Amino acid sequence: MTALDLAVAQDATLAEIDLPDSVRDGLGxxxxxxxxPVADIDWSMSRYLQIFAQLPIRTLQQIQDFGRHPDTxxxxxxxxxPVDTRLPGTPTDGRPSPDKATFVAEGVLLGLSGLLGEPVGFTTEKNGQLVHDVVPVRGGATTQTNQGSSVFLNFHxxxxxxASGRYDLASPDFLVLSCLRADPEGLAATYYADARDICRALDTPTLEILRxxxxxMNAPGSYVRDVAGGVDVLSDPVPMISGPGHCPEVSAAANGVHPLDDEARAALDRLQSACRGVAHEVFLRPGQVLLINNRKGLHARSQFTARYDGRDRWLQRAYVRRNQWDLRHRGVPGVRRLH
Known part of the structure; x- marks a missing residue:
């Protein structure tokens, strides 16, 4: 699949936020x-909040409204x-670069995350790090994970x-994706399909099946690879769409959805087709950030060419929860990580 296979939505399900040069320079x-920030993450998050509170009030409200209202x-x-003035080579193993001397990018990522909720790390994803370096990794090129590059990463x-069998319970409420370096050809695209647009594109019988x-759902690729020894770990039977019609929630696992019958399989195909028809398409460049509501829609990524030479695409990602209280049973004492 290429970017040409997708129609690009242009409606109120995308919020565009442009920072003036003076604001960018002041933040930077x-x-x-x-x-x-890893050295003292709680102090750093407080400092980031102090810095980002200086945004123009309309911009600050727009970002906070994005996180707090169901209809946004x-x-x-x-x-x-703002961006780091100098960047080392793109990591080739998915781990943080030991050569990164400044942390402006991390500040942008975590500062914006702090306006939406609290960043959270899971031990089965990037070893529980709060900042995820999303880069192509040679061994994961064809996988449905953040290491992939040579295949389309399906809408998910x-x-x-x-362990409850419900993989949406502990899911992040938001993802923040920040671009440090674009792929050299500039062809890697990120897509977002809003659940409201998806539902409008589907017929009633299909929606009833999806509900x-x-x-x-298969467990995330990182869990299957690192914990389950490569064996699929499936959730309990669940719907893919839930909630009221005016504020639906949509679910789809990147590492695979297993329909239980032929009607469900056909509905899943129609869901993916609807996503392609309504998706917003974004070609991220340095200094650009996506705030993604992980419950209101599904996101995807195009295939692109990776060279593993230090000039590949480099994003940073944070998982954000509005409330971590209901995940306290998964906590790791003394750190901001969850099992």
Whole structure:
């Protein structure tokens, strides 16, 4: 699949946020003075809140409204954010670069995350890091994971394996995706399909099937690879769409959805087709950030060419929860990580 296979939606389900140059420069100067946030993450999050509270009030409200109201857009597109003046080579193993000397990008990522909720790390995803380096990894090129590059990453929302059998319970409420370096050809696209647009594109019988518990989600690729020894770990039967018609929630596992019958399989195909028809298409560049509501829609990524030479596409990602209280049973004492 290529970008040409998708129609690009142009409606109120995308919030566009442009920072003036003066705001960008002011944020950048303050963020450049903040050391590696991992050293003292609670202090760093407080400092980021102090810095980002200086945004123009309309911009600040737009970002906060994005996170707190059910009827707001499902994806926000922030442009002209500050960047690190110098970047090391793109990591080739998916781990943080040991050569990164400044942390402006991390500040943008975590500062915006803090306006939406609280960043959270899971031990089965990037070893529980709060900042995920999303880069192509040679061994994962064909996988439906953030390491992939040579295959289309299907429309999905980010889920977390849970022993209860419901993989949406611990899922992040939001993802924040920030671009440090675009792929050299500039062809890697990120897509977002809002559940409201998806439902409008589907017929009533298909929606009834998708709202029935006739699907099983596979656990995330990282969990299957690192914990389950490569064996699929399926959820209990669940619906793919839930909630009221005016505020639906949509679910789909990147690592595979297993329909329980032929009707469900056909409905799943129609869901993916609807996503392609209504998706917003964004080609992220340095200084650009996507705020993604992980419950209001599904996101995807086009295939692109990876060279593993230090110049590949480099995004940073944060998982954000509005409330972590109901995940307290998964906590790791003394750190901001969850099992």
């Amino acid at each position: 100067a303050q963020l450049a003075a903040v050391p590696d 857009p499902g994806v926000g597109y922030v442009r002209n954010a 929302h980010d889920i977390v394996h849970d 029935s518990p006739r699907f099983r």
